[in-house]
Each structure stands twice: as C-alpha cells, then as structure tokens.
Amino acid sequence: MLSGILFALGVIGLLVRRNLVFILMSIEIMLNAAGLAFVTAGARWAQADGQVMFIFILAMAASEVSVGLALVLHLYRQNQSLDADAASEMKG
Amino acid sequence: MPRRAVAAVGVGSIAACTIIALLITGSYLASPPPGGSYTQVLWTWIAANGFTSQIAFYLDALSLVMMLVVSFVSFIIHLYSAEFMLEDEGYSRFFAYMNLFVASMITLVLGNNLLLLYLGWEGVGLCSYLLIGFWYKDSANGAAAQKAFIVTRVGDTAFAIGLFLLFKHLGTLDIQELMHRALQQWPVGSALAIAASALLLGGAVGKSAQLPLQTWLPDAMAGPTPTSALIHAATMVTAGVYLIARTHVLFSLAPPTQFAVAVVGAATLLMASCSALVQSDIKRVLAYSTMSQIGYMFMALGVGAWSAAIFHLMTHAFFKALLFMAAGIVIQALHEEHDIFKMGGLRNDLPYAFWGFIIGGSALAGLPLITAGFYSKDLILWGDWSSPQGSTGLWIAGIVGALLTSIYVYRLIFLVFFGEKRMEVTHRPGWQIKLPIVVLSVLSIVGGFVNIPRSLGNAPAFTNLLGSALPEVPETRVASMTEGLSEVIAAIAFALGLALAYLLFLRWRAVPEKLGMSAIGQTIRRFWFRNWGMDWLYDRVFVRPLIWLAHIDRNDFIDDFYKGLARLSELSWRALRATETGRVRWYAAWIAAGTVIFVAMVLWR
Numbered sequence: 001m002l003s004g005i006l007f008a009l010g011v012i013g014l015l016v017r018r019n020l021v022f023i024l025m026s027i028e029i030m031l032n033a034a035g036l037a038f039v040t041a042g043a044r045w046a047q048a049d050g051q052v053m054f055i056f057i058l059a060m061a062a063s064e065v066s067v068g069l070a071l072v073l074h075l076y077r078q079n080q081s082l083d084a085d086a087a088s089e090m091k092g
Numbered sequence: 093m094p095r096r097a098v099a100a101v102g103v104g105s106i107a108a109c110t111i112i113a114l115l116i117t118g119s120y121l122a123s124p125p126p127g128g129s130y131t132q133v134l135w136t137w138i139a140a141n142g143f144t145s146q147i148a149f150y151l152d153a154l155s156l157v158m159m160l161v162v163s164f165v166s167f168i169i170h171l172y173s174a175e176f177m178l179e180d181e182g183y184s185r186f187f188a189y190m191n192l193f194v195a196s197m198i199t200l201v202l203g204n205n206l207l208l209l210y211l212g213w214e215g216v217g218l219c220s221y222l223l224i225g226f227w228y229k230d231s232a233n234g235a236a237a238q239k240a241f242i243v244t245r246v247g248d249t250a251f252a253i254g255l256f257l258l259f260k261h262l263g264t265l266d267i268q269e270l271m272h273r274a275l276q277q278w279p280v281g282s283a284l285a286i287a288a289s290a291l292l293l294g295g296a297v298g299k300s301a302q303l304p305l306q307t308w309l310p311d312a313m314a315g316p317t318p319t320s321a322l323i324h325a326a327t328m329v330t331a332g333v334y335l336i337a338r339t340h341v342l343f344s345l346a347p348p349t350q351f352a353v354a355v356v357g358a359a360t361l362l363m364a365s366c367s368a369l370v371q372s373d374i375k376r377v378l379a380y381s382t383m384s385q386i387g388y389m390f391m392a393l394g395v396g397a398w399s400a401a402i403f404h405l406m407t408h409a410f411f412k413a414l415l416f417m418a419a420g421i422v423i424q425a426l427h428e429e430h431d432i433f434k435m436g437g438l439r440n441d442l443p444y445a446f447w448g449f450i451i452g453g454s455a456l457a458g459l460p461l462i463t464a465g466f467y468s469k470d471l472i473l474w475g476d477w478s479s480p481q482g483s484t485g486l487w488i489a490g491i492v493g494a495l496l497t498s499i500y501v502y503r504l505i506f507l508v509f510f511g512e513k514r515m516e517v518t519h520r521p522g523w524q525i526k527l528p529i530v531v532l533s534v535l536s537i538v539g540g541f542v543n544i545p546r547s548l549g550n551a552p553a554f555t556n557l558l559g560s561a562l563p564e565v566p567e568t569r570v571a572s573m574t575e576g577l578s579e580v581i582a583a584i585a586f587a588l589g590l591a592l593a594y595l596l597f598l599r600w601r602a603v604p605e606k607l608g609m610s611a612i613g614q615t616i617r618r619f620w621f622r623n624w625g626m627d628w629l630y631d632r633v634f635v636r637p638l639i640w641l642a643h644i645d646r647n648d649f650i651d652d653f654y655k656g657l658a659r660l661s662e663l664s665w666r667a668l669r670a671t672e673t674g675r676v677r678w679y680a681a682w683i684a685a686g687t688v689i690f691v692a693m694v695l696w697r
Binding site: 014015018023089 | 672673674675676677680681684
C-alpha cells in the first residue's frame with residue numbers, strides 16, 4: 001500500500017513539475033516505490049527473491065540516472081532552459 | 093513521319109479501298125449472287141441470352157452503290173487534301189481522323205444488322221466531332237464541334253430507342269430478318285411500326301441535318317474544307333437517307349411516318365434554300381445547299397421513290413464534293429477569306445475553281461440534259477407527282493426548291509467569279525487539287541446518264557440495278573402530267589432562277605441591295621440568315637432552361653452528403669492533430685491514464 005502511494009506521488013510529480021531535474025527525481029521516487037513493493041512482497045512470503053529484485057532495480061536506477069542526466073545536459077545545451085515544455089519541436 | 097509518307101499512307105489506304113470496291117462491283121455485276129445479295133459473316137460480336145449480333149457484311153445492290161460512292165469520293169477528297177492540308181501542323185492527325193471516318197462509314201453501309209450500322213453511325217459522328225474541331229486551339233471550333241455532336245446525339249438517342257423497340261417486338265436486329273418479320277407480324281399502319289419508324293426517322297433527321305435537328309450543319313463549316321466536302325456533303329449526311337432506304341419495309345408499313353419523312357424533306361428543302369439565298373460565307377451557302385438537297389432525298393424516300401433518292405445521293409455526292417473543293421481553292425487562294433462579298437472577278441485567275449463551280453453549280457441547279465443533277469432531281473420530282481404517296485404539294489415544293497436552288501447557286505457564282513476583282517490571288521492549286529476537280533466535273537456531267545428517263549430514251553440502268561434491293565415506285569397518279577412535262581417545267585424553273593440571278597447579281601446589283609434596305613427586306617434577310625431563327629429558338633427553349641436548372645441545383649442535398657463526409661474527416665484530423673503537442677509531460681500523462689484504465693479494467697472486470 002505504501003509503495004502504491006509512493007508510486008502515485010511519483011507519477012503526479014512527474015506530470016506536474018516542469019523542471020527536468022525534478023522530473024528525474026520523480027522517476028527516482030517511482031523506482032524506489034517499486035523496489036519497496038518488491039521487498040515487502042519478499043518479506044510477506046518469506047522468500048529471498050524480493051531482496052534480489054531490489055538489488056537489480058537499484059543497479060538499473062543508477063544507470064538510468066546517469067543516462068538521464070546526460071540527456072538533460074544535452075537538452076539544456078540546446079534549449080538554454082530546463083523547462084520540459086520548451087522541448088516541443090515535434091509538435092503539430 | 094514525313095509529310096509524303098503520311099500522305100502516301102492516308103491516301104493510299106483509301107485508294108486500295110476504292111480498287112477493292114471496284115473489283116467487287118465488277119464481280120457483282122458480272123455474276124450477281126443468288127437472291128441479289130451476299131452476306132459475309134466475320135464473327136459473332138455479342139451473344140447474350142437470346143440476343144446475338146454478328147460482325148457481318150451484307151452486300152446487295154444498295155450497299156454496293158453506297159460503298160462505291162463512299163470509297164471513290166473519299167479517295168478523291170483524300171487526294172485533294174494531301175495537297176490542301178500540306179501547310180497544316182496536324183497533317184497526320186487529319187489523315188488519321190479521315191481514314192477512321194471512311195472505315196466507320198463503310199461499316200455503316202455494309203453492316204447487315206442494325207447494331208453494326210449503329211456502330212458505324214456513332215463512329216462517323218465521332219469523326220465528325222473530331223474533324224469539325226480540328227483546329228481546336230480556337231474555342232469557337234470546339235463549340236461548333238460540340239454543337240454538332242450534341243444535336244446529332246439527340247437523333248442518336250431516338251435511334252437507340254428505336255433499336256430497343258425493334259428488338260423487343262421482333263427479336264432480331266438483322267436487317268433482312270427484321271424486315272421479314274415485320275412484314276409478317278405488323279399490319280400496315282400498326283402503332284408499333286409507326287413508333288419504330290418514327291424513332292429511326294429521328295435518328296436519320298439528326299445525322300442528315302433535317303428539320304428540326306439541322307442547326308449543326310452551318311456551324312460545322314468551321315472544320316477544314318476537305319472535311320466539309322467529305323463528311324458534310326457526300327457521305328455522313330447521307331447516312332440518314334441510307335438508313336431509311338435500308339429499312340424501307342418499316343416505313344412502308346407506317347404511312348404516317350413515311351408522309352412525315354416527305355414533309356420533313358420538303359420543309360427543310362424550302363427553308364434551307366431561303367437561308368442559302370442570303371448567306372455571305374461561301375461555305376455556309378454550300379452547307380444550306382446540302383441541307384436542302386438532302387431534303388430532296390427525304391422527299392423521294394417519303395413518296396416511296398427509294399432508288400430515286402439513292403440516285404440523287406450519288407450525283408449529289410459528286411457535285412457537292414466538287415463545289416466544296418472548288419470553294420476550298422478560292423478560300424486558300426484568298427488567304428482564308430470566306431466572305432463572298434469581298435470576292436469578285438476571279439474567273440480568269442482561278443480557272444479550275446471557276447469551271448468546277450460552273451459545272452458543279454449547274455449540276456446542283458439541274459441544268460437540263462448535260463448535268464447529273466438534272467436527271468436525279470427530275471426523277472425525284474416525277475416520283476413526287478406520280479407515286480401513290482406523292483402529292484401535288486410536294487411536287488410544287490420541289491419545283492420552287494429548284495427555282496431557289498438555281499437562284500442561290502448562280503448568285504454565288506456571279507458574286508465570286510464575275511464582277512470586279514477585289515482581292516488578289518496568292519495561291520494557285522497543284523495537280524493533286526486539279527485532278528480531283530477534273531474527275532468530279534466529268535462525273536457531274538456523265539453521272540446522270542446511268543438512269544435515262546422514259547421521255548428521253550428510257551435506259552433506267554441505275555433503277556434496275558437497285559431494283560433487286562429496293563422496290564420500284566409504282567406510277568399511279570399520272571393524271572395531267574407526263575414525265576416529260578415535269579422535266580420541262582423543272583427546266584423552266586432552272587432557267588428562271590438563272591435569269592433572276594443574272595439580273596439581280598450581275599446586271600442590276602443595286603436592286604437586291606435596295607430590297608435588302610427596306611424594313612421588310614431587312615427582317616426577312618435577318619430571319620433567313622439565322623436559319624429561320626432556329627438557333628435562337630433552341631437557345632431559348634432548351635439551352636437557357638437547362639443552364640438555369642444546373643445553376644439552381646448547384647448546392648443540392650447530395651452534394652451536402654459528400655461535403656459532410658469531407659467535413660467529418662477534416663474534424664477528426666483536427667482532433668488528432670491536437671494531441672501532437674510535442675510535450676513530453678502530455679505524453680507521459682496519457683501513458684499514466686492508460687495504465688490506470690487498464691488496471692481498473694483488470695481489477696473490476
């Protein structure tokens with residue numbers, strides 16, 4: 001349940017915030033929420049797989065953050081702004 | 093393709109056609125086939141549920157004569173146009189159209205069933221359209237071509253309905269079979285015979301430019317002169333006459349229609365002659381003249397003098413083509429000038445044209461004894477008087493027509509070739525133009541000798557030849573007239589016309605001008621000039637209402653339906669376009685929404 005709430009918060013934050021860095025943070029929140037869900041499930045059914053999945057998720061989060069930051073850097077260089085709506089050249 | 097090669101192919105093909113026609117004629121005359129006719133079946137064209145139509149050619153005396161006339165006159169005219177059209181950039185296109193025309197005409201003439209005849213009929217109509225609008229860059233020519241096509245189309249529709257009727261009631265469109273069954277099944281004067289023959293008459297009237305569908309022929313003079321010579325003098329406009337002669341049994345079974353044929357012929361004859369009297373364009377005079385001569389042919393058909401009509405068709409082909417070709421010489425010599433009031437005194441400069449006009453014009457007017465027109469016209473006049481379906485009224489119409497013909501023909505000749513010269517001649521004809529003129533002049537003189545009437549020697553070879561295909565006209569009303577007397581009266585009419593034309597247009601030029609200046613004179617002149625107001629009438633009655641209807645129908649509900657479809661697709665496009673914002677958050681939101689809905693569907697199924 002807690003993980004569900006955390007996930008929802010992450011999604012809302014993703015949708016509402018316009019700053020790219022905050023969007024990245026919201027993605028982190030969502031990932032952590034998913035990890036929490038896995039751990040809880042592992043504890044519930046007394047299996048070690050939950051913990052294993054969490055390590056996987058953590059590793060993946062780290063790599064994803066690095067790639068994401070690289071992309072944000074490129075976007076910033078291009079549009080001179082951290083506004084998500086500024087990168088709307090594909091509209092129409 | 094170089095010009096010489098085009099001319100060689102174009103003229104050579106028709107030459108080959110003529111040679112073959114002559115050979116066929118020779119063998120037919122030498123040893124006539126049994127029953128007087130020969131059918132050659134090529135293949136079956138349509139075989140559908142009880143209706144068969146074959147591609148088959150039927151050769152009897154009538155189609156033999158027609159075939160000969162068509163191919164020979166076409167050959168002469170093609171030779172003429174090889175030189176006449178030399179300067180034109182559409183040289184090969186011209187020959188292509190002309191050859192197609194000859195092919196269609198021969199199909200029309202030789203077809204053994206009405207459907208094949210209709211095919212040829214449509215083909216010549218198409219070629220007429222293409223050739224009238226030959227110089228398509230001038231839109232007036234295109235308009236004239238459309239007018240020709242549409243007016244004849246009205247006739248063609250009547251023809252088609254007639255074909256449907258005939259097939260429905262007689263079960264076949266094979267001409268000989270059709271006439272046989274009609275004789276058996278339909279009594280004389282039955283409604284079906286009247287209807288069918290009236291519809292066929294409608295088709296013939298359109299193609300042959302008779303009342304009421306004659307308005308296209310004067311405007312068709314927008315085409316090149318060889319076209320006018322071939323199509324609108326010698327061949328296509330005679331297709332209607334041929335059709336009626338071919339299906340003469342149907343017309344014999346329907347006396348009212350046959351009478352209508354004669355009346356139409358007589359009326360057109362008179363109207364067109366009056367109109368020809370006041371025209372100023374040299375080709376239009378000849379066009380109206382064609383109309384009135386075909387009126388003579390219709391009159392002959394209407395009284396049952398079938399072979400007289402075909403005889404006149406043949407001689408008319410000769411002298412009318414001659415006249416058009418001579419007119420072409422004059423037009424080219426004066427740099428495309430058509431107005432006869434601007435011409436004059438050309439008889440020394442253009443001797444071939446001059447003699448062509450003299451011989452052709454005299455044949456047209458019916459100069460006694462030495463021109464072909466005299467013999468054929470008198471045969472028709474005699475038929476009008478003596479046939480059981482003839483009447484004095486028709487004969488009088490014919491005589492008056494002869495008088496008028498004489499007047500307008502000699503008016504034309506005197507105005508163009510006599511008097512003072514107004515324009516200089518710039519172009520003289522070469523051998524390819526002179527030879528056809530000579531050949532047709534000879535034929536215009538001797539062509540009549542194939543059928544010498546009783547009063548002059550009695551050698552009706554032509555009528556005898558056609559007797560195997562067309563019934564002879566019985567002579568019953570010989571009350572107060574003999575054939576000789578009729579001929580003498582016709583000759584008097586001719587001489588009177590010649591004298592009047594000489595006096596009015598050569599000696600006392602002032603008289604017709606003063607007549608024309610008076611109030612009545614001007615009205616009559618305008619009336620006759622505009623083809624007795626028929627163009628105006630058709631414009632008011634048909635063209636304007638149709639345009640008005642099309643105008644108010646511009647935005648009708650069917651259009652709304654299709655516009656609605658277009659609007660619908662446009663709206664959905666706009667809606668979809670609005671989702672392409674290019675904004676990441678917008679897309680992410682939609683993904684999230686989609687996930688929520690999906691989860692909800694799974695959880696609360």
